[in-house]
Amino acid sequence: MSFQIEIGGGGAHVFSAAHAGIHDRTLEPLHGHTFTVTVRLHGDPDGTGMVLDFRRVKEGLREVIEPLKRRTLLPETPVVGTCHVADGRVIVECGDDWYSFPRRVVALLPVPNTTTEELAGYLLDRLMPYVDGAPGIDRVELVLAEAPDTRAVASVVLAKATA
Numbered sequence: 001m002s003f004q005i006e007i008g009g010g011g012a013h014v015f016s017a018a019h020a021g022i023h024d025r026t027l028e029p030l031h032g033h034t035f036t037v038t039v040r041l042h043g044d045p046d047g048t049g050m051v052l053d054f055r056r057v058k059e060g061l062r063e064v065i066e067p068l069k070r071r072t073l074l075p076e077t078p079v080v081g082t083c084h085v086a087d088g089r090v091i092v093e094c095g096d097d098w099y100s101f102p103r104r105v106v107a108l109l110p111v112p113n114t115t116t117e118e119l120a121g122y123l124l125d126r127l128m129p130y131v132d133g134a135p136g137i138d139r140v141e142l143v144l145a146e147a148p149d150t151r152a153v154a155s156v157v158l159a160k161a162t163a
């Protein structure tokens with residue numbers, strides 16, 4: 001028998017944020033999404049009957065999502081162009097286009113582009129400390145939906161602890 005637990009989706013663990021992805025070497029017009037996060041943990045229940053306590057995952061999700069809520073998401077190291085912080089502002093430039101934001105409204109992320117894939121990977125990296133160490137878990141997936149019909153899945157395979 002195999003087990004999977006799922007946390008999120010269905011209106012929980014949702015955040016709104018703005019971004020301007022870089023596509024075809026061009027900065028998109030700034031726009032927003034209401035992102036929905038779902039986490040799946042695959043593995044065996046422990047002696048208490050749980051793959052992992054839902055509450056631990058919910059706490060982790062709240063912590064990793066909070067800094068992104070109502071922020072403009074920008075790449076620290078853009079795949080094309082530059083992003084720099086000066087005088088309390090973040091300025092992103094790509095070709096002839098640029099945006100300037102107050103630093104406090106920006107979440108500057110260690111990604112090359114704020115695609116759904118990169119954002120899913122970023123969130124999963126941040127979530128791993130909350131789920132690592134549970135001996136029965138062999139795979140963790142984080143699903144990030146930017147719209148009802150578009151989502152990215154980031155996953156990590158873990159070596160199961162042997163008795």
Ligand SMILES: Nc1nc2c(c(=O)[nH]1)N=C([C@H](O)[C@H](O)COP(=O)(O)OP(=O)(O)OP(=O)(O)O)CN2
Pocket residue numbers: 021023028114115116117146150
């Ligand atoms: N693999 C990916 N493809 C695209 C991403 C992405 O993150 N990963 N992102 C975009 C755009 O940034 C945009 O967020 C989505 O574009 P689009 O689906 O065209 O959105 P619309 O709501 O304008 O499209 P509808 O046709 O109205 O659904 C593009 N690609």
